[in-house]
């Protein structure tokens with residue numbers, strides 16, 4: 618059986634998905650503000666299908682897009698984690714770090730804190746040489762998270778998302794990269810919590 622690694626930060630738990638997360642996830646995916654930088658909000662069944670795919674990957678690999686839980690309240694707060702982009706581009710195959718949080722949790726540094734743990738897991742436990750992140754050019758909030766993580770954008774890496782028509786408002790994407798050596802080097806990452814990652818990831822059976 619594949620063991621799912623859970624990650625713990627100062628304020629968050631990155632854990633396996635639970636059936637009761639589905640309702641909150643559907644609400645999150647139906648919110649037009651959350652989904653502003655995606656082609657459209659998702660219906661409940663589309664949201665469930667996405668959760669199925671995410672859970673399948675987590676169960677198979679033991680890592681992926683973890684469900685985020687606020688430690689203090691145990692509330693579900695979206696997903697953060699690692700994923701393999703399903704499309705082909707100049708930078709694929711690759712592992713990306715990604716996030717989607719309900720609006721009420723924005724602005725607390727949660728995405729950055731959770732992504733720090735995912736990056737540490739990817740570099741330390743999976744031995745990845747590089748982790749990327751990408752988003753549409755207008756998603757400045759997400760790009761700010763990438764910058765706070767110490768990821769760097771080279772405009773020459775900008776690309777058109779192959780899943781979207783060339784004239785689509787979201788087609789043009791920016792790519793941010795972080796290599797393991799840059800990640801281990803001393804960084805100036807203002808805003809990043811001092812010790813967000815529990816060095817001993819806990820392992821438990823997948824649900």
Ligand SMILES: CC(C)(COP(=O)(O)OP(=O)(O)OC[C@H]1O[C@@H](n2cnc3c(N)ncnc32)[C@H](O)[C@@H]1OP(=O)(O)O)[C@@H](O)C(=O)NCCC(=O)NCCS
Nearest residue numbers: 651716717718723724725726727728729752757758759761
């Ligand atoms: C992107 C997202 C995960 C950020 O979550 P979060 O927990 O608020 O992120 P953080 O608090 O860690 O950091 C957000 C940063 O963006 C900044 N920010 C907020 N709005 C911004 C804007 N319009 N332009 C630029 N920066 C912005 C914040 O000030 C903060 O930076 P700071 O710490 O220097 O002040 C969240 O907004 C989200 O789920 N968005 C919808 C889904 C999405 O777009 N996912 C990414 C698709 S690739």
